[in-house]
Amino acid sequence: MKFKAFLTDNGVSLLEKRFLPALDKLGKLCHLYLTRDHFFFLHNLLNGDGVQSIAQFRTPALFDDYRISSQNDDRIAFSVDVSLLLRAVRSSAAVRTDDGSAASSDQDHCLQIKLVKKLPANSTQPLPFLTFETKGHRSAVIQDVPISKPLSRALVLELQTALDAAQSLPMTLVQVPDMNQLQGFMDRMRHVGDSLNVSISKCGDLHLQISTTLITLGAEFQKLLVIGDRAEAPASDRNLSAQSWFERAITRGDAQSVQVSVKHFAKSLHCHLAKPDCAFYGIGEQGSCLTVIFQFFIPGSRQTDKSISFHCRLPVLDTGSN
Amino acid sequence: MSSSAVEAEAPDLVCQLDNVQGMVDALSAVRWKRHQDAVIELSEHGIVLIVEDSNCLQAKVYLQRELFIQYEYKAQGRPKFGVSLGLFVDCLNTFSVPGHSGAIEIQYPGPDMQLLLKSIDSSDACIYAEIRTRIPETISWDYDFEPAGSTPLSFTCKSAALKEAIDDVEWPGSSIQITLQPSPPSVNFMGEGHGYLQIDFMYYVNTDLLTAFHCDRLVSHRYRYKFLRATTANLPSSVTKDNRGSKLTIGRGGMLKVQHLVSVARSTNTHPYINSAGYHQPSRIAYIEFFVKPEADNDDS
Numbered sequence: 001m002k003f004k005a006f007l008t009d010n011g012v013s014l015l016e017k018r019f020l021p022a023l024d025k026l027g028k029l030c031h032l033y034l035t036r037d038h039f040f041f042l043h044n045l046l047n048g049d050g051v052q053s054i055a056q057f058r059t060p061a062l063f064d065d066y067r068i069s070s071q072n073d074d075r076i077a078f079s080v081d082v083s084l085l086l087r088a089v090r091s092s093a094a095v096r097t098d099d100g101s102a103a104s105s106d107q108d109h110c111l112q113i114k115l116v117k118k119l120p121a122n123s124t125q126p127l128p129f130l131t132f133e134t135k136g137h138r139s140a141v142i143q144d145v146p147i148s149k150p151l152s153r154a155l156v157l158e159l160q161t162a163l164d165a166a167q168s169l170p171m172t173l174v175q176v177p178d179m180n181q182l183q184g185f186m187d188r189m190r191h192v193g194d195s196l197n198v199s200i201s202k203c204g205d206l207h208l209q210i211s212t213t214l215i216t217l218g219a220e221f222q223k224l225l226v227i228g229d230r231a232e233a234p235a236s237d238r239n240l241s242a243q244s245w246f247e248r249a250i251t252r253g254d255a256q257s258v259q260v261s262v263k264h265f266a267k268s269l270h271c272h273l274a275k276p277d278c279a280f281y282g283i284g285e286q287g288s289c290l291t292v293i294f295q296f297f298i299p300g301s302r303q304t305d306k307s308i309s310f311h312c313r314l315p316v317l318d319t320g321s322n
Numbered sequence: 323m324s325s326s327a328v329e330a331e332a333p334d335l336v337c338q339l340d341n342v343q344g345m346v347d348a349l350s351a352v353r354w355k356r357h358q359d360a361v362i363e364l365s366e367h368g369i370v371l372i373v374e375d376s377n378c379l380q381a382k383v384y385l386q387r388e389l390f391i392q393y394e395y396k397a398q399g400r401p402k403f404g405v406s407l408g409l410f411v412d413c414l415n416t417f418s419v420p421g422h423s424g425a426i427e428i429q430y431p432g433p434d435m436q437l438l439l440k441s442i443d444s445s446d447a448c449i450y451a452e453i454r455t456r457i458p459e460t461i462s463w464d465y466d467f468e469p470a471g472s473t474p475l476s477f478t479c480k481s482a483a484l485k486e487a488i489d490d491v492e493w494p495g496s497s498i499q500i501t502l503q504p505s506p507p508s509v510n511f512m513g514e515g516h517g518y519l520q521i522d523f524m525y526y527v528n529t530d531l532l533t534a535f536h537c538d539r540l541v542s543h544r545y546r547y548k549f550l551r552a553t554t555a556n557l558p559s560s561v562t563k564d565n566r567g568s569k570l571t572i573g574r575g576g577m578l579k580v581q582h583l584v585s586v587a588r589s590t591n592t593h594p595y596i597n598s599a600g601y602h603q604p605s606r607i608a609y610i611e612f613f614v615k616p617e618a619d620n621d622d623s
Contacts, residue, residue, distance in 0.1 A: 177446075217449075
């Protein structure tokens with residue numbers, strides 16, 4: 001089982017400034033899953049509860065000279081503490097900047113990461129590490145990030161199956177216009193209750209509602225961009241309150257509603273730290289989960305960067321539409 | 323049309339406010355503990371919110387109809403209902419999103435006697451809330467404030483100075499004596515217990531501090547510190563920023579009335595010229611009154 005690759009400048013900046021801070025908020029531990037063509041950060045795919053997140057990169061988006069080999073069809077998976085990973089990437093980036101080596105001709109080949117087994121002090125057994133070797137102009141720094149034992153063939157298969165299952169898209173997705181606004185709203189709503197009702201219609205409506213015995217607090221967004229299945233709202237319904245409007249739309253089959261944990265929803269908003277260009281919300285088939293898909297554009301364009309994909313799936317507390 | 327049909331169709335009150343933060347500020351000023359029940363009274367003149375504590379302290383927030391950009395009042399009599407103050411303020415806070423004007427519509431009652439709030443500043447995004455109301459307790463709170471004599475016993479000072487003085491007299495003990503004396507004209511806050519601290523506001527020494535003073539005889543009463551503190555503890559920062567004054571009056575039996583003014587005008591930091599124009603607009607002020615009963619064992623000198 002071997003893996004080594006050079007992190008590119010772009011890769012460092014993507015991980016350091018955007019993805020790792022976002023993933024760090026989603027959960028302490030994540031699985032790194034490496035295949036011949038892709039590099040994945042996966043949260044909660046093997047254990048059922050919690051927000052699942054899937055950040056997927058084509059290897060050239062992060063690495064140069066990417067080499068992997070394993071007896072399991074060149075697939076390797078292990079779990080790692082995201083905050084340690086972030087610290088390692090951060091200090092590697094700092095070493096390079098401080099040394100002024102970013103301007104050198106060899107800039108793409110000065111941050112190598114690789115899997116190693118080392119014998120730590122006071123231990124008789126060698127343990128696996130993800131090692132960051134940073135070559136600055138005047139100094140070289142080696143950082144060993146402890147990782148779990150590589151996942152067994154059976155667990156890698158289970159991870160791959162879970163990953164395949166998690167890739168299914170909701171039939172309807174609506175684009176959230178302003179993540180900051182949503183986050184501000186959720187920050188204030190959070191103390192009201194623990195569970196949040198999320199309704200999404202094919203007409204481009206997103207409705208969030210927290211309800212307790214004393215108070216109902218909600219936000220309704222209309223005329224959002226719809227991807228996938230869409231429908232026109234009957235003109236007669238437009239004067240109804242959000243709640244009764246959605247009740248009718250759900251009966252017509254034009255909307256779905258699920259209940260998720262407020263904490264999970266707030267976590268999914270932290271993905272904003274990855275600075276996506278757009279975010280879409282959708283409800284999985286038969287209300288199985290709430291899916292949030294983040295879209296990234298090729299810098300300076302409005303074209304989707306297909307080498308990066310990032311989405312979250314929030315477990316459903318209760319299927320509201322039934 | 324029968325009156326019952328009118329009742330079913332038209333809510334008692336539908337009003338719109340263009341700056342929810344001002345209302346949050348005004349209501350927060352009377353929020354001195356976590357769980358407080360408030361009574362809201364509606365009338366053609368505006369909205370009054372009343373809170374009470376231990377039969378010793380009462381506070382009222384007057385939101386006059388002039389504060390609202392629209393105020394449609396259709397009720398017969400004066401509807402009253404109870405809400406949790408904390409919940410109401412937290413809920414209003416949700417509408418105060420930075421970068422948005424925070425214009426809201428308030429309606430009472432909803433289909434299930436709720437208090438309904440919704441944002442009205444964007445056609446494509448709407449925040450709404452439904453707050454469950456209670457039937458208010460019928461116990462009448464005995465806070466009839468009457469003047470102590472033919473001439474008023476009152477003084478007006480800078481709100482910030484009052485707050486500072488009350489904060490400072492905390493440590494000596496749980497009871498604070500307030501004394502007004504005509505000669506030399508001054509107000510005196512005195513705390514005694516673990517220690518002794520006296521703060522004097524002298525009328526002639528610093529006219530900026532004490533802007534008005536009416537007193538023709540010596541009067542002195544003791545008040546529980548925690549109630550006195552509640553009168554200034556949660557004054558919004560705009561009160562200090564606007565350099566506002568507070569008026570304190572001692573009524574019959576030593577009942578203390580503390581009055582504050584809180585600006586409910588839209589924040590106009592980005593347009594200083596509007597600010598200067600709107601600064602003295604009296605209609606954009608919420609009036610806040612506290613009534614503090616004196617300690618029972620006082621001697622009225």
